[in-house]
Amino acid sequence: MQSNDFSRIFIGRNRINLDRVASTNDYLKAELSKSKPLPEGTVIMAVEQFAGRGQVGTRWESQKGKNLTVSILLSPYFLKPSNQFDLNIAISLAIQAVLSTLLTEKVFIKWPNDIYVGNKKVGGILIENIIQGNTWKYAIIGIGLNVNQSEFPENAPNASSLIKLLHESYSIEKLLTEICSGIEHRYFQLKHGEHEQKRLYCEALFGIHEKRMFKINGILVEGTIVDVDDNGQLVVDFDGHLAKFAFKEIEYVI
Ligand code: BTN
Numbered sequence: 001m002q003s004n005d006f007s008r009i010f011i012g013r014n015r016i017n018l019d020r021v022a023s024t025n026d027y028l029k030a031e032l033s034k035s036k037p038l039p040e041g042t043v044i045m046a047v048e049q050f051a052g053r054g055q056v057g058t059r060w061e062s063q064k065g066k067n068l069t070v071s072i073l074l075s076p077y078f079l080k081p082s083n084q085f086d087l088n089i090a091i092s093l094a095i096q097a098v099l100s101t102l103l104t105e106k107v108f109i110k111w112p113n114d115i116y117v118g119n120k121k122v123g124g125i126l127i128e129n130i131i132q133g134n135t136w137k138y139a140i141i142g143i144g145l146n147v148n149q150s151e152f153p154e155n156a157p158n159a160s161s162l163i164k165l166l167h168e169s170y171s172i173e174k175l176l177t178e179i180c181s182g183i184e185h186r187y188f189q190l191k192h193g194e195h196e197q198k199r200l201y202c203e204a205l206f207g208i209h210e211k212r213m214f215k216i217n218g219i220l221v222e223g224t225i226v227d228v229d230d231n232g233q234l235v236v237d238f239d240g241h242l243a244k245f246a247f248k249e250i251e252y253v254i
Pocket of ligand 1: 022
């Protein structure tokens with residue numbers, strides 16, 4: 001079903017609602033290969049995903065109708081492909097800010113883009129890019145937020161949701177409107193060359209400036225996150241020696 005009555009200015013003006021789909025990211029990617037391109041800001045929302053995808057080949061499990069599972073089409077042609085992490089910052093910040101207005105607990109971004117409350121993950125982001133030559137044609141922003149699901153599988157002991165934190169249900173539709181508006185705000189800032197987002201991202205970073213345990217190549221080490229560099233690498237201080245890590249090269253021990 002396709003509807004165009006979503007009252008946003010840009011993100012969500014074109015919206016496709018699906019009852020059941022493998023993955024909203026995959027659906028959006030397939031639509032992009034068709035002859036009539038979708039407009040930037042298109043939102044694909046699913047009631048149920050039967051093969052939802054998470055970071056680095058993981059599965060994203062979400063109970064039917066309980067959570068926000070959505071993909072947003074952006075066209076960040078104004079950014080160099082080498083600045084991909086800036087978009088990750090903008091999206092993570094937008095989601096972290098929306099959840100911060102709803103919850104009394106502090107909401108963190110766990111590097112690179114997990115959304116955490118306390119020691120629990122309430123949401124994740126999967127950004128997939130289509131780059132042609134030196135132009136960033138499209139970014140597919142997949143967002144999964146746990147909203148009204150109160151039971152999680154045993155293999156996800158770190159998961160939480162808005163209903164568990166608020167002790168009442170929250171409207172998925174309302175949340176989507178808030179998320180779209182927040183992303184639109186940060187995305188326009190990015191387009192107009194705003195440089196404060198990196199600082200805000202670091203302020204919201206889970207565990208920054210705290211001595212904690214990490215696992216690197218299976219070995220436990222103690223270190224302190226001090227920064228994230230412009231390429232999105234995590235900068236960790238080990239007793240005065242700084243080291244940088246790409247995604248999956250270092251694991252938090254929570
Ligand atoms: C992660 O934390 O591993 C990222 C999870 C991203 C899940 C969302 S749900 C909507 C979109 N479609 C997908 O298949 N994945 C993303």
